Amino acid sequence: MASLPFTTPKFSHFKLSKTIKSFNSNEPIHPTQLNGTTKNHHTLYKSYFHTISSLCKDGQIQQAVDLLTEMDSKNLSVGPEIYGEILQGCVYERDLFTGQQIHAQVLKHGAFFARNEYIETKLVIFYAKCGAFDVANNLFSRLRVKNVFSWAAIIGLKCRIGLNEEALMGFSEMQENGFLPDNFVVPNALKACGALLWLGYGKGVHGHVVKVGFDGCVFVASSLIDMYGKCGALEDARKVFDAMIERNVIAWNSMIVGYMQNGMNEQAIGVFHEMRMDGVEPSQVSVSSFLSASANLGAIGEGKQGHAIAVLHGFELDSILGSSVLNFYSKVGLIEDAELVFDKMLEKDVVTWNLIISSYLQCGLIDKALDMCHLMRSENLRFDCVTLSSIMTAAANSSNIKLGKEGHCYCIRNSLQSDVVVASSIVDMYAKCGRIDYAGHVFSSTTNKDIILWNTLLAAYANVGHSGEALKLFYQMQLESVPPNVASWNSVILGFIRNSQLNEAKEFFSQMQLLGVHPNLITWTTLITGLAHNGFHDEALLVFQEMQESGIKPNTVSISSALSACTNVTSLQHGRAIHGYAIRHDLGSQISVSTALVDMYAKCGCLSRAKRVFDHISSNELPVYNAMISAYALHGQAGEALAVYKNLKEAGIEPDGITFTSVLSACSHTGLVNEGLEIFIEMASKHHLSPSMEHYGCVVSLLSRSGRLDEAFRLILTMPYEPDAHIIGQLIAKCREHNEIELVEHLSKYLLELEPDNSGNYVAISNAYATAGMWDDVSEIRDLMKEKGLKKSPGCSWIQIGEKLHSFIAGDGSHPNTENIQATLALLGIDMKSSA
């Protein structure tokens, strides 16, 4: 390439004329220094022109205008070039007011000036640059002679205000009118292509560029890289980049940004390094994009380097670069560093505030996030869509409907509710605060619904098991030409599961695959959890297997669910296999997995393994302690259960209701009456927990087991709950043990009168009779149920009865499998398959 006609000369001219003129030895003499008698008219005019011209280039418009008035008063006739210079000065300074006054003077001077092509073009450029869109457009449309300059100005303007289609229409039109686009318009056209993702048009422009030989222009090449980057054509971007002979920092930046915005963060980081190796000084834009790439990757080392480079280059942490640093620290979880950067930043804009707010929300610091919102307001900044979505998230996560409503009102007052992201967050907030009706209203009143909004409401219905509503929405979205994605299918399936429609869930699971929608981790996990939770343990395990075969790596939730399925079918073999899988995939020490493992081993009769898992936990968290306590309770080792309870308190963990259920049931199973009662009192006095029905149940059983039936009965009468089937059932069982048959009958009658149509009670009473070995009575109750035409309860309750009958028959306390239980229950005429 012989020369670079587009870079050096024009660019340097532009810069030099503005800055270096004042150091020039040929500095123009001020007109007043001239002696009017000795100099002729022409020299005086030239002197005025030069002075005005350099004043304008120095940004001293007012002085230039004063000289113009001075010329007028001396009756020196002012030529178009002087007006042109001043208008250009107004463009540099974006001084709309002065420019308008010059425009008025031009008009006053009559048609000679007003219809001068140079001045007319300058005026269009001036108005276009100063953002007076209508005036610029109007003047342009009335131009008798259009040229490349005026076209460029108007195309540039349309580009800047986002009218990209119009910009490109102008670009085509100027060519139709015989103007060849120069290397100054092309970048604007390319910018519009990039914004519209019109790759084809952009390639056409690229063709023109090559044909006329603009490819040596850094401006054009950078714009091409940017355009290809925006359109996701990174290979084309790279080709242009590699072909560049001379690259400036903007070309490098365009390449880095292109990679970063397309998720190719490693490449972005690579180009940043290449650039530094090439000896090109990074700009703030380079560092900012590099930080974004590091943040996206969670690359802590790189991001910290980026921060260091910014400091070493003496870059101010302005609102943009500072926000990039802040975003990086927040994304990699270094919240303290993010806070430090935030405090150090001098100029903060809405984006900066939004970042610190969402950083706090990310680590669950809702109050701090809200404090920041207040501070932001006191700095006179207005909330925008992002702030409002954050506030809604805060309200949703803390079920604070008051806050949510306040935010909603703010949205309405500031017309933010039409933003689809905000609308989704409002829908989600109302749903999470239990007002699904409000969620529906907000949804309906949002005009531009995108798939996220549809999915938000769909997920809300699914969560509460409104499968019918979910299904309706699922069909409606398709009628409105929004094709459901995998998340939509997931919600429909979840809706069915939450409404115990397992067959429908499975049906939709196969339908989505037939339609070519691939189930993702969430789909599989939903199905596995749903099956396990509804008693279809074998099937849950099969699906867990299928999931792995389809190449999806299980997460902790699916592993825990599978383990719970193993627990319920007491399949130690499967459970151990899953344990092995979890260890191989580094999920074995995850707290939810450890908890499920302890539970599985304990319920599969392998208390020593449960203890071994518990001894190897890496973090002290309540659920796994609870599982271990309940494991000991199950195995009747109340002493050990109490020891774990003590450890838990020593570790500074606050026990919850579940802890007490396990401890109390351990005590009740082993007859540790005094310890149990003491803990029951401690629960309310020390830990401020109000006992649930279940806790009372444990204490009732504790008392009744040790023969203190009177006290048990009194507790039932004084507790703040209506006695339920379970608690009465326990008492019934004890009464039976103490041969209080009359009391048993009495209590059963009481219970069935209390809730004559609650099939759960019948099962519970059966359970009580089963515990007491009164199998005839079990059959009797079952017949009564049949007479009443009551729907049978889920299979799991019958499984307990079946287990008891089995061990009664077998007499060895062995753990029956599902088939054993089914066979045993058949003796009582109970068909478990149909009752599940």
Next chain:
DNA sequence: ATAGGGTTAG
């Protein structure tokens, strides 16, 4: 004596 252009954060 004669105009102007590209990149960045949630």
